[in-house]
Amino acid sequence: MPDTIFPMTATRPRITGPSAWVGADMRRREAEWTYRFSASDIAEIEAASAAVRTRGLDLAAVTRADFPLPTLGPVLDRLRHDVVDGRGFVLLRGLPVEGRPVEESATAYWGLGSYFGSARSQNAKGHLLGHVYDLGKGLSETNPLLRSYQTAERQRFHIDRADLVALLCLKRAKSGGASAIVSSMTLHNVIAERRPDLLERLYQPFPTDRRGEVPEGKDPFYEAPVFNAHTGAQGQSYVSVLYSRLHIGSSQRFPRARRLTPEDYEALDLFGELAGDPELRLDMNFMPGDIQILHNHTILHARSAYEDWPEVERKRHLLRLWLCPPDARPLPPPFAEVYGRLTIGDRGGIICPETKLHAPLMPA
Secondary structure (H helix, E strand, O other): OOOEEEEOOOOOEEEEOOOOOOHHHHHHHHHHHEEEOOHHHHHHHHHHHHHHHHHOOOHHHOOHHHOOOOOHHHHHHHHHHHHHHOOOEEEEEOOOOOOOOHHHHHHHHHHHHOOOOEEEOOOOOOEOOEEEOOOOOOOOOOOOOOOHHHOOOOEEEEOOOOOEEEEEEEEOOOEEOOEEEEEHHHHHHHHHHHOHHHHHHHOOOEEEEOOOOOOOOOOOEEEEOOEEEEEOOOOOEEEEEOOEHHHHHHHHHOOOOOOOOHHHHHHHHHHHHHHOOOOOOEEEOOOOOOEEEEEOOOEEEEEOOEEOOOOHHHOOEEEEEEEEOOOOOOOOHHHHHHHOOOOOOOOOOOOOOOOOOEOOOOOO
16 A cells, blocks of 8 residues: 555655654664575575576566466565565575575575566666676766666665665675665655755755766656655545656756756755655665565665775675566656656666677676
């Protein structure tokens, strides 16, 4: 069920329900948002993975039907509901990855991901399986054509361009690289209490850079609010978020993009400051075999900068999926600029004229 919304100000309502959580409280409730795979779960996953490899299936073509999990499957369905209609995140632990080939880990991860949704393209190259890995090509803060997941730099709080994002940790960095998440619904409520005028500004469009990945017929930037209120077919109320401070800021490189005003910066600064508040955010240090799954419409995520190992074989490496669940929420028109379409179960990701969908097994 969607969150319940009660009046808070004259213009915007307060959001209540499981998605409006506080990090300090969640730290005391880790058992509620963590699921550790049992020995029987692992046996089911490995049997399904082996069957996929035996059949010689292309990973990008593997569906839920190709990856049967008789006992674990219903558990994953329940966890998907927690992500899509509940608190907005889950951490799965204990997938065996250490000392195993990437192909084996990727197959298991892809199969588990199919229970949360269909994979979407994560870049103009059509990568359905992403690799969060420092390619050593510089910093996205200074290069608008470089994606931050291909660097070791700090990632500020943001959302990804799909309903859900999932990360599997294969290898940890030498130091740093911690994950942080925060409820954007809680940020909404706090801003409403402190500065309702700035909350109203966040409901108005901001220019946002596509960072060189431009769909056919589109401008290199688009306009979209941070907070988007909308109503479902059955009268349910939703607030969904579109936000990347990096992409909003770099939109100013385009002369045709609207110039950001002092009020814009004040609203964005408050939003970013609250996202990083230790009381509100929840930090996670991934271990190999951890899978974090987030609902982009209600959760922001960030990452601290990290120092990597000098040996290539030890470098920090995460696999990423952007997923479109079959039971996703309805979305308002501004999301069409980001998702390409609004059809539940078939939306999100990055599709450009040169895009060819595939699931690479190595960073590139």
